Amino acid sequence: MLGLAPGLTIIDLTHDLPPHDVRAGALTLVRAAQYLPDGCVVLAVVDPGVGTDRRLLAVACERATFVGPDNGLLAPAVALLGGAGTVVSLTRQDQHLPAPGPTFAGRDILAPATAHLALDGPLTDLGDPVDPASLVPGLVGLPTPLEGGALQAEVWWVDRFGNCQLNVGPDDLAAAGGARGEPVEVRLGDRAKAARWVDTYASARPSELVLLVDSYGLLALALDRRSAAAEYGLHAGSNVVLVPPGTTVPA
Amino acid sequence: MLGLAPGLTIIDLTHDLPPHDVRAGALTLVRAAQYLPDGCVVLAVVDPGVGTDRRLLAVACERATFVGPDNGLLAPAVALLGGAGTVVSLTRQDQHLPAPGPTFAGRDILAPATAHLALDGPLTDLGDPVDPASLVPGLVGLPTPLEGGALQAEVWWVDRFGNCQLNVGPDDLAAAGGARGEPVEVRLGDRAKAARWVDTYASARPSELVLLVDSYGLLALALDRRSAAAEYGLHAGSNVVLVPPGTTVPA
Amino acid sequence: MLGLAPGLTIIDLTHDLPPHDVRAGALTLVRAAQYLPDGCVVLAVVDPGVGTDRRLLAVACERATFVGPDNGLLAPAVALLGGAGTVVSLTRQDQHLPAPGPTFAGRDILAPATAHLALDGPLTDLGDPVDPASLVPGLVGLPTPLEGGALQAEVWWVDRFGNCQLNVGPDDLAAAGGARGEPVEVRLGDRAKAARWVDTYASARPSELVLLVDSYGLLALALDRRSAAAEYGLHAGSNVVLVPPGTTVPA
Numbered sequence: 001m002l003g004l005a006p007g008l009t010i011i012d013l014t015h016d017l018p019p020h021d022v023r024a025g026a027l028t029l030v031r032a033a034q035y036l037p038d039g040c041v042v043l044a045v046v047d048p049g050v051g052t053d054r055r056l057l058a059v060a061c062e063r064a065t066f067v068g069p070d071n072g073l074l075a076p077a078v079a080l081l082g083g084a085g086t087v088v089s090l091t092r093q094d095q096h097l098p099a100p101g102p103t104f105a106g107r108d109i110l111a112p113a114t115a116h117l118a119l120d121g122p123l124t125d126l127g128d129p130v131d132p133a134s135l136v137p138g139l140v141g142l143p144t145p146l147e148g149g150a151l152q153a154e155v156w157w158v159d160r161f162g163n164c165q166l167n168v169g170p171d172d173l174a175a176a177g178g179a180r181g182e183p184v185e186v187r188l189g190d191r192a193k194a195a196r197w198v199d200t201y202a203s204a205r206p207s208e209l210v211l212l213v214d215s216y217g218l219l220a221l222a223l224d225r226r227s228a229a230a231e232y233g234l235h236a237g238s239n240v241v242l243v244p245p246g247t248t249v250p251a
Numbered sequence: 252m253l254g255l256a257p258g259l260t261i262i263d264l265t266h267d268l269p270p271h272d273v274r275a276g277a278l279t280l281v282r283a284a285q286y287l288p289d290g291c292v293v294l295a296v297v298d299p300g301v302g303t304d305r306r307l308l309a310v311a312c313e314r315a316t317f318v319g320p321d322n323g324l325l326a327p328a329v330a331l332l333g334g335a336g337t338v339v340s341l342t343r344q345d346q347h348l349p350a351p352g353p354t355f356a357g358r359d360i361l362a363p364a365t366a367h368l369a370l371d372g373p374l375t376d377l378g379d380p381v382d383p384a385s386l387v388p389g390l391v392g393l394p395t396p397l398e399g400g401a402l403q404a405e406v407w408w409v410d411r412f413g414n415c416q417l418n419v420g421p422d423d424l425a426a427a428g429g430a431r432g433e434p435v436e437v438r439l440g441d442r443a444k445a446a447r448w449v450d451t452y453a454s455a456r457p458s459e460l461v462l463l464v465d466s467y468g469l470l471a472l473a474l475d476r477r478s479a480a481a482e483y484g485l486h487a488g489s490n491v492v493l494v495p496p497g498t499t500v501p502a
Numbered sequence: 503m504l505g506l507a508p509g510l511t512i513i514d515l516t517h518d519l520p521p522h523d524v525r526a527g528a529l530t531l532v533r534a535a536q537y538l539p540d541g542c543v544v545l546a547v548v549d550p551g552v553g554t555d556r557r558l559l560a561v562a563c564e565r566a567t568f569v570g571p572d573n574g575l576l577a578p579a580v581a582l583l584g585g586a587g588t589v590v591s592l593t594r595q596d597q598h599l600p601a602p603g604p605t606f607a608g609r610d611i612l613a614p615a616t617a618h619l620a621l622d623g624p625l626t627d628l629g630d631p632v633d634p635a636s637l638v639p640g641l642v643g644l645p646t647p648l649e650g651g652a653l654q655a656e657v658w659w660v661d662r663f664g665n666c667q668l669n670v671g672p673d674d675l676a677a678a679g680g681a682r683g684e685p686v687e688v689r690l691g692d693r694a695k696a697a698r699w700v701d702t703y704a705s706a707r708p709s710e711l712v713l714l715v716d717s718y719g720l721l722a723l724a725l726d727r728r729s730a731a732a733e734y735g736l737h738a739g740s741n742v743v744l745v746p747p748g749t750t751v752p753a
Contacts, residue, residue, distance in 0.1 A: 002260060002262060002288050003286065003287070003288035003289065006260075006288065009504060009508075011504060019411060019412045019413075019476075019478075020412070020476045035505065035609070036505070037504050037505035037508065038505065048452065048453065048475075048476050049451075049453050050451060050452060050453070051450060051451030051452070051453065052451055052453045052454075099466070100464055100465075100466070100467065100468030101450065101463070101464040101465070101466065101468070102450060102451055103451065103452065103463060103464070103465055103466045104465075104466030107286070107466060108466075160521060161521045161522075162521075199553060199603065199604060200551075200552060200553030200554055200604060200605065201552060201553070201605065202550065202551050202552070202553065202554045203554075212603070212605060213602055213603040213605070214602075214603070214605055214606075215601070215602070215603065215605045215606030215609060215610075216602065217602030217603070224550075225521075225522045225550050227521075253511060253513060253539050254537065254538070254539035254540065257511075257539065270662060270663045270664075270727075270729075271663070271727045299703065299704065299726075299727050300702075300704050301702060301703060301704070302701060302702030302704065303702055303704045350717070351715055351716075351717070351718065351719030352701065352714070352715040352716070352717065352719070353701060353702055354702065354703065354714065354715070354716055354717045355716075355717030358537070358717060359717075
């Protein structure tokens, strides 16, 4: 891209996603979306279908343009930024790099498209417009209230400290009966643990499992200065049930 | 380097090479070479002989200048870019940073030389010209046809997905009797596996070992959404024999 | 930060510190300090007390300004650069980003402060001045001479090659009786090994443990092309006793 657009400023959001994990990529983009510089172009590639007939898209939103495969990777961030405006399919082959095969669209198709857009080149130079409503949706689940009032939740992300972000916001937990400063029962597979809802990591007593509002506004399971993921065997996608006072889980 | 040349644009090609692995560094430079922005300066350091009498060089090629130790690291990329023009040995000590010892030439000698060249400083400010023919050659082997027509090949690189790049191009395999869409027998140590030559990762059936032209134009052994390296115990340097239909391997 | 200060040049010193390890962060800053471009702003975050009443500071030194938590992280680098000039506590909330909670001060308080300073904004816009003498000191220990003349030392850092940097300079070892080219007895837990003081990694014979002046001017325990840390079970914080010729350790 710097060969095509020499003055470009590039931010490496991450190169550390688990291979082939479209959902992890989509959630990473959502976490980054509100902090993107205005007018930036976001190149995103998690593309296990590379070289097949899945589409490659450029999706203009109000504050940013996303470039990537149409496999759900872009959809949640696009939604967060107000939805898709113009969308084009990157079919104009004269905008692609010559390549020995179809196995690295990130480099050969998405990167030159990104450089083109970063130079304020028109979106429609890159291919034909497609219906924004035709984008493959993202697969990010909401918490499910169970009979009895408990919340069926899911770990969305384990950060480098081992904190486990849930797909549950503080309002969800409060609506289900949770309260700041109070414990909530947490079912982790076979185990049930009490987790106090605190404000900071350092509020946790040694070895005390806590819930806190993390830096993206979602509840996370955490230990102070230790990895909750390692301690409780949690990973992205793990199921967790939150059982606030006064609620029950189905037998 | 930004202290010496404040406006510099720096691309971090990688900091993740296996320690002391000159060949892995050389192959990484070869993969990057054709994508380098015109006129750039490439600082490369894999330098187990740091502080000994191995030379440090700046090698001007047509599209880029390479700065690094003369231990084979630079040679393949220099060859790919058309060979060495002027070469100097970085002997001018007034161009080096003061240092507590000779253990980090990358920082104390190569980095200031790179900054100097990035500011369009003359190559000959850095030291005395040396004969381009005197560069230590790179150690990257070609595939060897065996008696019976099979190809003795080698894994050059395992990417982060576990795909295993071989030192074999599609023309080599076609010349030996392989054909797109057809299986080739692959000998991996004691095991023999059939690997179909396909175009995309997603063309592989679940658990089917395939060969495909990777993004650098070489054949790679791959599984769909899984690591072929982990499954078959392959790593950079592993020997592999390709036995196309109609060929044999010596007993 | 690029959203707030679009022209900014950002250097990623590291994102690979062990979680919560303030001392590793402090030592990393010390190693980097003398190579910082003049006038730069250094954002440093290892902040296990995030959200508690520990202070967040901007510390102006002669050649750089440091922004980070007041937990000892900044102190050694500040001292190396001549000590703190003006120091402010980052209490001005209108300079903070809106945030869902207090769990990521690095992003919400330190990053906008850094961008402000990088744009030459006044330090005093960020909060109230505090006494430079009130900074929490850094916890980096000096080597201790033992009865009998040996040196009680400590591993400060294991680099990616497995070389083990000690908190001992060549002058310390020479004063205790060590000499270049000569062996020094090294006590590693239960084991005693002779380590020759050499100038380069390549001077070590196969499997020979050596001491050499590393690229930061401190002595390091090393093996040639292998990891001394892995071989001897050393890590940051490990205790090591150096017993030069003519010295003894207490029984």
